[in-house]
Amino acid sequence: MAMNRSELVAAVAEKSGNSQTAVNGVLDAVFDIFVDSVAKGEKITIPGWLAVERTDRAARTGRNPQTGETIQIPAGHSVKLTAGSKLKAAVSTKK
Numbered sequence: 001m002a003m004n005r006s007e008l009v010a011a012v013a014e015k016s017g018n019s020q021t022a023v024n025g026v027l028d029a030v031f032d033i034f035v036d037s038v039a040k041g042e043k044i045t046i047p048g049w050l051a052v053e054r055t056d057r058a059a060r061t062g063r064n065p066q067t068g069e070t071i072q073i074p075a076g077h078s079v080k081l082t083a084g085s086k087l088k089a090a091v092s093t094k095k
Helices: 005-016 020-039 085-092
Strands: 044-046 050-057 060-063 070-073 076-083
Touching: 005 020, 020 044, 020 050, 076 085
Parallel strands: none
Antiparallel strands: 044 050, 050 076, 060 070
């Protein structure tokens, strides 16, 4: 089972007593901050919950699966999400 964005907004609005519009605005702002900070190479840490950071990927040689031809894959960036201790503990608890 997965929760989509509208279900998340509704759940947070109900739990916090705020309107869905307000919660949606806050969520947009949080994601904007994540995008801007991680794009600059800054690490975002929410102690106990998660850490988000940009990682570097080195250039490498790959292979085209259709033709078998060797290709050069340029260096790039990726995003690394790390679960914090509170999140790990919540997941490991059996219900």
